[in-house]
Amino acid sequence: MxxxxxxxxxxxxxxxxxxxxxxxxxxxxxxxxxxxxxxxxxxxxxxxxxxxxxxxxxxxxxxxxxxxxxxxxxxxxxxxDPEPILEQLAAIRGESASAKAEFHALERWRARLLEDDGAVTEWLAAHPGSDAQQIRQLIRNARKEAELGKPPKSSRELFRLLREAE
The missing domain is CATH 1.10.60 (Diphtheria Toxin Repressor; domain 2)
Structure with a gap:
């Protein structure tokens, strides 16, 4: 050899x-x-x-x-040079991972708000600038839409409102 x-x-x-x-x-x-x-x-x-x-x-x-x-x-x-491109792609993937995490956190908040009346108080304590009356109205409408099997228009609107507050 x-x-x-x-x-x-x-x-x-x-x-x-x-x-x-x-x-x-x-x-x-x-x-x-x-x-x-x-x-x-x-x-x-x-x-x-x-x-x-x-x-x-x-x-x-x-x-x-x-x-x-x-x-x-x-x-x-x-x-x-592939190195800078790889680094930039990794940063973009990280952004999308954090965006997904934020999205899922908001989804969990929305679900809690729709299921538990006490969650509204928690949300308002964490986000004092939120419009309590509008949130409560959207929760009532979303529950009614779900009960009647209607499209979740108010639930989507609640999610938008939560995202804006974040």
Whole structure:
């Protein structure tokens, strides 16, 4: 068996398999960029040619054209430094995770308000600027709508009111 000197291994070009894995990782990163909104993309610090390529992908409707554009995005990604892009995507994912947590917290508050009359007092103590009369009216209407099997218009309005108070 031939033993390799570690120094010579460092100077060898990456294997074909490694190059393929690297290209696939860049394409996956590019694919993730295509899933973002235009506002999110424009807030990111992306190379101009990459931003244009991703925005163009989002406008395309033809499957074969989308495939070609995704290949082009992968090619453009080869010239870009992926680290800052990965960091920015991680920050965006974090924002969406915190937004989801906030949404679920508001949903729990709404459910508590609809089930427990004492929860209104808790909400008002935590959010003194809230309109108690409007909240109580929306709770009564939401309960009545649920009882009659009507669309939850007041429940949605209550959620909007809670979100604004937060």
């Amino acid at each position: 031939h033993e390799h000197d570690e120094e010579t291994d460092d100077h060898l070009p990456p294997s074909k398999s490694q190059r393929k894995r690297d290209v696939e990782a860049l394409q996956a990163l590019g694919r993730e960029l295509t899933q973002l909104s235009k506002d999110q993309l424009k807030k990111m610090d992306l190379p101009e040619n990459l931003l244009v390529a991703v925005l163009e992908y989002q406008r395309i409707t033809s499957h074969s054209a989308m495939r070609r554009q995704m290949q082009y995005i992968g090619k453009v990604m080869r010239d870009a």
